[in-house]
Amino acid sequence: MSPPENSHPSTKALHADDYLNLVTDVAPPIHLSTTFRYPDDPEALVPSEDPVDEFNGKNYVYSREFAPNATRFEAVLSSLLGGYVVSYTTGLAALHAALVLLNPKRISAGDGGYHGSHEVISVVSRLSGLKKVPLDCSPRELGEGDVILLETPVNPLGTTFNIKEYAEKAHACGASLIVDSTFAPPPLQDPFAWGADIVMHSGSKYFGGHSDLLCGVLAVKRNDWWKKLVEDRLAIGNVMGNMESWLGLRSLRTLDIRVRRASESCGSLLQWLQEALNSTTSESDTDAHLVRTVLKEIHHASLQSEPWVREQMRNGFGPVFSIILTTEQFAKLLPTKLALFQHATSLGGVESLIEWRALSDGRVDRKLLRVSVGLENWEDLKNDLLQGFRSLVQEKQA
Ligand SMILES: *Cc1c(COP(=O)(O)O)cnc(C)c1O
Numbered sequence: 291m292s293p294p295e296n297s298h299p300s301t302k303a304l305h306a307d308d309y310l311n312l313v314t315d316v317a318p319p320i321h322l323s324t325t326f327r328y329p330d331d332p333e334a335l336v337p338s339e340d341p342v343d344e345f346n347g348k349n350y351v352y353s354r355e356f357a358p359n360a361t362r363f364e365a366v367l368s369s370l371l372g373g374y375v376v377s378y379t380t381g382l383a384a385l386h387a388a389l390v391l392l393n394p395k396r397i398s399a400g401d402g403g404y405h406g407s408h409e410v411i412s413v414v415s416r417l418s419g420l421k422k423v424p425l426d427c428s429p430r431e432l433g434e435g436d437v438i439l440l441e442t443p444v445n446p447l448g449t450t451f452n453i454k455e456y457a458e459k460a461h462a463c464g465a466s467l468i469v470d471s472t473f474a475p476p477p478l479q480d481p482f483a484w485g486a487d488i489v490m491h492s493g494s495k496y497f498g499g500h501s502d503l504l505c506g507v508l509a510v511k512r513n514d515w516w517k518k519l520v521e522d523r524l525a526i527g528n529v530m531g532n533m534e535s536w537l538g539l540r541s542l543r544t545l546d547i548r549v550r551r552a553s554e555s556c557g558s559l560l561q562w563l564q565e566a567l568n569s570t571t572s573e574s575d576t577d578a579h580l581v582r583t584v585l586k587e588i589h590h591a592s593l594q595s596e597p598w599v600r601e602q603m604r605n606g607f608g609p610v611f612s613i614i615l616t617t618e619q620f621a622k623l624l625p626t627k628l629a630l631f632q633h634a635t636s637l638g639g640v641e642s643l644i645e646w647r648a649l650s651d652g653r654v655d656r657k658l659l660r661v662s663v664g665l666e667n668w669e670d671l672k673n674d675l676l677q678g679f680r681s682l683v684q685e686k687q688a
Contacts, residue, residue, distance in 0.1 A: 299370055299477055300546040306369035307362035307539070310347045320536045321358040326350040342520050353532060355524050360535035366542045367497070370476045371489055373509035374516035376523060377535065381472060381492025382406050383528040384506030385439075388468055388488050389414045390522055391515060394437040398465075400425040400451075403441040404492075405651050407470065411439075425451075434464035440486075443473040446647050446660040447589040448611040450474075452598050457485025472496075472638075473608045475549055482511065484602060495638030499541045499548055503534040548640065548665060552609035555668035556590075560611060562672055563588055577676060584624070584679045586657070587614040609663040610637050612647070614655060620682050621646050621657045627678040630666055637662035642671055 293305040313319055328335060328351075338344055338351075345356050353360075360377055367375040378384040385407055389397070397411055399422055414420050423431050425440070432438070438460045442451040453469055460467040468488045469481035475496040481489045491497060493505030510516050523529060530538070566581035567588065573579060590611035591599055615621040624644070625633035631644040642664035648656045663671065 302369040303366055303542050303545055307365040310358070310362050310365055312348065312358060318359070318362060318536065318539055320533070322532050324353045324357075324532075326352070342517050342524075354527055354529055355520075357529070357532055357535065359532050359539060360530050363530070363535045363539045363542065366539065367507055367509070370542070370545070371507075371509040372480065372482050373489060373511050374513060375507055375509045376516065376519040377493065377530045377538075378506035378508070378523070379528050379530060380504045381470075381490070381494055381506035382410050384490050384492075384508050385410045385468075385470070386414065387506075387519060387522060387526075387528065388490060388508055389420070389437070390526075391519055392435065392437055392466055392468075392488075393418060394420060394435055394465070396421045396423050396432055396436045397439055398423050398425055398427050398432060398437070399439040400441065400444065402444055402447075402653070404445045404470070404472075405653065407439065407441065425456075429459055429463045432460070432463045432465045436460075436463070436465040437468055438465055439468045439470065441470040441472075442479075443591050443608045443610070445473065446610075446612050446651065446654060446658065448473060448591060448608055449589055449594060450591040450599055450602065452596075453481050453484035453486060453602060454598070457487075460487075461485070473610055474603060475545065475638075477546055477605045478549060478553060478608060479603055479605075482509075487511070488515075493538060495636065496549055497541060497545065497638075498534075498538055499545065499639060500537075501636060501639035501641065503537045503541075505530050505534055505538055549609070550606065551665055552663050553606040555665075555671065556609040556611065556663040557592065557607065558668045559663060559672060559675075560588065560590055560592060563613070563675075564593070580676065580679050580683060583683055584615055584620055585613055586616045589613075610660065611663075612658055612660050614657050615659065616657075618656045621648075621659055623682055623685075624659060624678050627681045628674050629677075630671055630674040631661070640665045642666055 292309050364375045438456050440456045457467045466487040469486040470490045471481050472492040489509040491507040493507045566578040569578040592607045631642045634643050635645050635650045643662040645660045647654045647658045647660045
């Protein structure tokens with residue numbers, strides 16, 4: 291049985307794949323087989339004309355084509371993202387697959403954003419002559435079949451772009467809009483609602499959610515695109531592993547509750563930091579004074595004032611933000627003073643992370659730290675930051 295169409299996303303996350311159950315187990319079993327027995331009935335041994343069209347969720351043949359764990363993972367994501375979902379080994383493999391599908395002559399993309407996405411563009415350019423143009427290029431620079439790649443909220447700042455505006459710009463010149471929505475998974479943002487043609491996620495972040503699997507996801511509204519993506523994936527072989535897709539399915543069960551909690555905790559931390567930054571107290575023994583000694587700026591979508599920002603992210607803001615400290619030395623040292631925030635790259639896991647971003651992205655301000663809020667109690671996270679700030683200042687004075 292399938293859940294009623296009007297079920298809440300948190301319900302769909304638990305039941306959208308029920309129809310794919312092959313066994314009576316309540317918890318999905320781990321299917322590791324790469325190959326599947328053909329039917330015993332000789333009458334049923336008919337060479338396939340179109341394996342993608344003929345796939346019915348039961349007639350598995352070889353796991354580069356379809357596999358049970360990944361099919362369930364995709365069924366849940368299809369219902370959450372509101373499109374046909376194809377999963378890949380990594381987020382960058384998903385972006386690569388989207389560019390192979392659309393094969394544009396030009397791609398309009400921001401200078402910032404995830405550095406790896408620019409690497410994918412440059413690999414594709416080597417093969418096809420694809421040209422990169424700026425995100426704010428004139429519409430005259432784009433034509434039929436071209437692509438705008440919009441990452442929003444954008445790495446590493448966590449600030450946001452207007453999806454509707456870029457969708458209209460793309461469609462006016464016959465181009466397609468790909469939205470990399472990794473920083474705002476469901477239920478926070480629905481790029482299709484604002485005109486995206488392809489929604490991309492690095493599933494290594496919130497979908498996996500426990501920093502223990504790599505995965506990428508494309509969602510499309512067009513069935514012919516879905517079919518072509520699956521055929522290309524079969525040809526190229528960039529499929530998620532069986533173990534990863536099982537872990538991914540398990541993680542999606544709690545996506546809604548994890549994302550909402552992390553988003554709320556992030557909001558509480560930002561409010562506290564922002565109030566401290568804005569405070570005018572001159573007493574030097576207050577927490578606010580300590581925050582102002584260490585922290586110069588905060589970047590996050592919630593601090594943007596344009597009216598569309600709250601519309602586009604009406605279910606909450608993403609749990610990643612960036613801070614600029616007052617000195618580079620503070621930025622380098624702060625992660626080493628924290629007990630709860632782990633000093634590591636990546637985001638979207640249950641453990642809160644902080645990263646001196648200069649270590650993995652040479653393009654960003656060396657005073658910048660990127661923060662991914664996890665599922666620890668937010669006041670414990672606040673106290674961890676406070677004691678970290680305090681030890682920086684004490685060390686400097688000593
Ligand atoms: C991590 C990330 C990617 C790349 O995903 P992988 O799964 O590491 O390949 C792409 N875009 C954004 C915004 C990301 O954060």
